Each structure stands twice: as C-alpha cells, then as structure tokens.
Amino acid sequence: MTTFLTFTVIGIVSGAVYAIVATGLVVTYTTTGVFNFAHGAVAMFAAFSYWQMTQSWGWNSLLALVVVLFIEAPLLALFVEETYMRRLYGATVVRSLMVSLGLLLILVGLAQAIWPAEQRSLPEFFAGHTVSLFNVVITYHQVIVVIVAILIAIGLRIYLRQVRSGIAMRAVVDDPDLLAMAGASPRRVARSGWILGFFLAALAGILISPELQVQGLDINFLTLLVVNGYAAAIVGRLRNLPWTFAGGIALGLAEAYATGYLPGHIPVNLVSEISVLTPVVFLFVALLVVPSSRLRAVGRLTVATPPRVASLVESIRGSVLFVAIAVGATFVLGGSMIGSVTQGLALGIVALSLILVTGYAGQVSLCQLTFMGIGAFVMSKVASGGASWWGLIIGVLVCAAVGAIVSLPALRLQGLYLALATLAFAQAAYYGFFSNISFIPQGGAVPVGRLSIPGISTSGDKAYMVFVAVAFVLCAIGVLAIRRSVWGRRLVALNDSPAAFATLGMSPQLSKMLVFAASAALAGIGGVLYAGQPLALNANDVQMFASLELVLFVTIFGIRTVTGAALGGLAAALLPLASSHLPWWGTGLTGVAAGVGISLMANVPDGVLGVPWLVRNVRIPGISPRRAPSIEAVQGA
C-alpha cells in the first residue's frame, strides 16, 4: 500500500507539471486559434534564460523570475505575434501547424547556438525544505508546483469565462471583425492571448526544470516535454480547463504507476523508455477515445486555389531535364556533396509521399521519416544487410501495411488531431524501436546495400546519384499520374469537403486508408534509396525533429507540387552539410533556416514556387505551368 501511495504522490506532482504545460497550450489555442507546437520550445528557452541569469550571472532568483516571466516572455510573445502569427489568422490548419513548427525549430536552433551542450541544472525553489506525506518525502518545490497548477486552472477558468477581456480573447478567434464591431481592438486582444500563452509556457519551463535531475537542462527534452502537455490537453478537448487539469494528473499517475509496476512485465530494453512512451501512448489513446465530434477546431479555414497539374508529356519533359541536370551535376560536385545531394533526392521521394497525403488529400502526417526508416530496416533484414529488389518490394508492402494501420486514427481525426496522432506514432517508433538496442545496436546502424539494375553498377557514388535521380522522376511521374487520375480527383475532393465526398457515395475512410498506405509505401522506397547512399540506416535519421524539418522544407517550397518535393528534400539534406562547416553556432542553423523560411512563406499557400513574382516571371520548361489566358483574351474570345 505504501508503494502505491508513494507512486500516487509522485504521479500527482509530475501530473501538476503536465497540467501547467497543457493549460498553457489550451489557453493559446482557444485565444489565438493556433495550436502552438512551439509551446515547449518557449518553455525551454525561458528555462535556459532563467538558468543564464541565476546560475551564470548570479542574479537573485526573484529578480530573474520577474525578468523572464514579465519581460522576456511577453516581449517574445509580441515579437512572435508581430512577425509570425499576425498573418496566420484565417489560415488553414496545415499552415498554422507548419508555422508553429517553424517557430519551434528557430527557438531550438537559437538555444543550441547560445547554450552549447554541457551539463546544466537548476536548483529547486526552497531547496532542502521538505514535507512528508504518506511516508513520501515531498520537496517545497513540488508542493509549489501542485499549488500553482491548481491556482492556474481555477484562475484561468474564471478569467476566460467570467471576465469581459477573457471572453474577448476567445471571441477574437471566432471572428475578429465582429469583435471590432463590438468595440474591442482585435489586435490588442490577440496580443494578450499570445502574452498569456508565453507567460504560462515560461512559468512551466522554470517550474519543471529543477525536477529534471537525470537529464538536467536539456534542449530537446524540454522542448518535447510538451508532448505530455498535448496528451493532457486532448483530454480537455483543447478547450475545457478543468478536464485538461484532470488529464495532466491522470497522465502523471499513469506514468508513475507504469514506472512502478511495469518493469518485470515488459522487455528489459523498454523499461528505460517508459517515461517517454507513456505520454505518447496516452496521447494516442486519448485521441482515439475522446469523441471526435467534440474535437472541434476553432478559427476558420480558407481554401487556396490549387496549382495546375502538369500533363504526362510535360512531366516527362521535366523529368528528362531533371535527370540531365543530375548527370551534369556529377561532373561538378565533390565527394561529400554528391552524397548529400543523393540523400536529398531520396528525401525528395519521401517528400513526394507528403505531396500525396498532405498536399493532395489534406491529411497532415508528421511521421513520413518513420516509414522511410521502416522501408530501409526491412530491406536490411530481407537482403541481410545488402540490397535486393525483393527487399524493396517487401519493404514497400510492409510500409503500406503499417501506413494503413497508422491511418486508423485518421479515419476519425483530421487536421491538428491527426497531426498529433502521427507525431505520437513517430515518437513511439523512435523510442520504442529505432533507438532501441534490441533492434538497432546502440551507436551503430543497420547496414543497407544499394539497389542496382543488371548491367549497370551503382557502387560508385556518382552512378548511384543518377540512379536515385531517375528513381525520383519515376516516382514524381507516378504521383502526378495519381493526381490526374479519378482517385487523385477523389483525394482533392476529400480534402475540400469530406461531407460532400461521402454524400456522393464514396467512402472517406477507405480513401484515407489507401492514401496513407500509398504514401507510406512511397516513403519506404525513399528510405531504401536514402540508406543505400551511406550503406546504413542510422536511428538519428528518423528522429521526429528530422521529420518535422522535412515537412517544413517541403511546405516552404510548395507541398502541392513535385518541384516543391525535390527542392524540399534537397534543402533538408544540404543545410545540415552547410551547418557542419560552420563553428559551434552552426548546429542550429538548419532549424533556424527552416523556421525563418516557413515564416516568410506563411502567406503563400504554394510555397516559394507559388510566389506571384516567380510564377509570372520565371519559366522552367516542362515544370512551370502554362500561363493562364488573360481575362481580356477570354472575354474577347
């Protein structure tokens, strides 16, 4: 019984932390309409700032607390609102997700640049003071965390439901114009929402950090701790604060009990991952259990005009040009560059899978690199570390099967909630499989060979690059053919209006499952080719952050065009190469570049390739769409 009580107390304390994080997420979502993936990154940035002030500069804790919570967090919120989020009001769910992911990468990149990796830790408030409850020793800091969580939940509930300015914060998401007609300034109200959200994130970061005795202050860990917040926030259906609080506590308890009682009943290698996997499983289950009709999105959706789809002749012409450029590049590029471009082209194939599932069908998937990893892993097992066409076929089939299974939540989820489910899957696959020593030896890699065609050797890096370029254009032609087909039109119709789609007698569920399976299969092909370059698959290649970066780069260049996929894949592979040649501050460059790029592109639905000036003035034969006839010409006809 004492053991049970011990774990219960531990669970409530960590649950209170999750509740604070989740409350901040819910408040930001209900007052701005943006689900802020960067919430954890803001918490991380605030915790590191607090560490800098108190531990490095020796400031008084109270002074540092005031500076971080009441100066830094609000200023950062205002900066982000002004430069980033202001243009997002009324944007699609996909774009607002992408922009907040961009912000996450910027903050992580900046933190990596400012605070190089070393062991850091923050002391607790009132360190050394404890109380005992059911024979469990609890620190004053932990008591403070629980009290603050309760006060925040009650205080915000009252503020957002009873106070005029709090109600206005929720109203501005619904209709800023109408709010203005009621006499309030929508901009001022929206800014207040962001400030409140960032304040709560900063508070959570500072309160959580002293509890991380094992990891210490860790950029990635703190940023991803927000996944726990997502799980609790979903229990509160992203709007109900008391339920969100309950979700936080339930998650804390689930984690504590799992840590206490599961070892001995599960594989030894998974024991160390319990704390990471519990929130992911919790999130997945919460997404499946909370009635989907209650998972309403706030804010409005807008639909952008889709880009014109190239005809078969145009896509073949563009492909020939593309392969010719790739062949030419092999004469110009140096050794390491050849390798990175080849991997970029393979990532381009993975990016094509995103075009299919997200660009055409509108289903946000943040786990495409997981499918890539599965494809490469299966190839390695089937071909015993080498490569064979049977390995590719089986790999593709396995990916398609896993894709269909992952799509099961998608049958009832869409937009933000689907994104969260795929994110949870990516995290679970990384911690439970790819980084698990049972499957991939620690620090090692899975050996994967290079595919080749009889008579043509791909053992040379240059030949392999051309081989992958040809594979890319074949996949691109296939994706464009799908888009032109009846099924492709159905996917776009599904994206436009699932309700109208169903009334036409078609099954949205089956279409979603098929598109997930097809895109996973395509990502698997990309994975086999990607791992073939360095002749191995590394667990780090399929990290969730890498998946996010790829999604962002493809979005920057255009998530509805195959050219966007090619450029997005290349950017995702080449920027790390560029940053590796820079000093220590270059580590975060890729993330910052992706983040800045996405913020610049926030208003252009089709990314860089959709920038009106480029569309009008830059012509790429076979790639650029035909010019639309002018209104005058149509009227004259």
Added chain:
Amino acid sequence: MRTPPLTTAPPLVLSGVRAAYGRIEVVHGVDLSVPAGSVFALLGPNGAGKSTLLKVISGRMRQTAGTVAIGDIDLKRPTPAALAKLGVCAIPEGRGVFPNLTVRDNLLIWSYQGVSASKVEEIAYERFPKLKERRRQLAGTLSGGEQQMLAIARALAGDPKVLLLDELSMGLAPLVVAELYELVGQIASRGVTVVLVEQFVTMAVEVATDAAIMLHGAIHATGSPQEMGAMAAQAYLADGGA
C-alpha cells in the same frame, strides 16, 4: 479616436464614395443622405454593391474615394472598434454572432460599449426569454432565427445611435423575419438612425421611412419606401435581363 459617443441619432451623409476589391471597383461614386432618426432601406439585387457600401459605413472596408460623415463627424479612416464606441452598431450579413461562444458570452462581449454586463443580459433576456433558456448553449448551435435574435439583442442592449443591418432576412422563415422587423421598428422608435440593406423588399418597406435602389454600384433612385418598393421589382427584372 477620442470623439465622445453620440447622444442623439445623427444623419449620415455619403459623398462620392467609391470602393473596390483589388482592382475591381464595385461602388462607383455614391452620394446618399440618410436623415437623422430615419429608417433607410437600401434595396437592390445581388451584386449591386449594397453590402460593400454598408461595409464602408461601418469601417470594415476603406473607401477608395469620397467621404462618410456621421452627424458632424467626418470619418477619415474609422475603425469598426472606434465606430462601435461612438454608438454605431453594425450587424453583418450571415448572423453577427460568435459561433464558438455561448449565448451568455456573446452578450457579455457587447458590454465593451460602456453598458454593464448584467444590464446587457437583463435587457436581452427580457426581450428574448428563449435566449435565457439557452444561455449556456454555443451560439453556433442555435437556429438561424435565434442567432439573428442574439445579434439584434445587442442592438437593443447597447443603446446605439446608428444601426446598420445587412440582409437581416437571409435564410429565415417569413414569420421569423416579420418578428425581427417588428423589433427593428421598436428600436428605430427610440431615436436611432437605421440603415438596412435588404433584398426582401416587402418587409423592409413596411418599417422604412426612406429608401433607395442601388444597381450596378450606383444609386438608381431614391424616394418613399412605397415608391421604391414598387420600382424595385421592375428594376430587379430589368437588371436580371441585362
């Protein structure tokens, strides 16, 4: 804007107002005079530019040329918020409610106009007891007529001096429309300048004291509501055949 709130119903004077969506001009130099305390019906078919003109008057859209004067205040670049504080209440086309807020929350938002929250609720529930029953319900789940009642309730509670109504009857049953227009008449009798944009001519001319027909982005004719009502059918048909 530091202009003090209006204390009496002001006249509205529009001179040479032009408005455009991008390069496409939809209002081509409108001159219009709405007498103080009148109920002015702006009639016309779809695409005539009526709603655009109302957007300009309510500050939701900036005119490309011309002036809008409310009483003796010449509004250069008014914001909807500033106009609301002045006493101008605009109810936009397609239900002016926040669908994801409860009925009560919707009413509390209007307390921005200087009326206490409890007063807003008291006035709204007294006139619309049904809203009191549904005060915890999300506004987006109310019927079309109930949503329009909620929107009108704020006009009652906010004590405006100018009321701008855009297509009040859109998508509603005739009985509901009749009830709403009866209410507009009551509000107008308290000394409010009302501009209503409407396609549903019959109801509009019953409460209006003045009217105009708008066609192709310009004022086609002005006169008594009855004259304009009679002329409207002819003008619409002529427009439809053009």
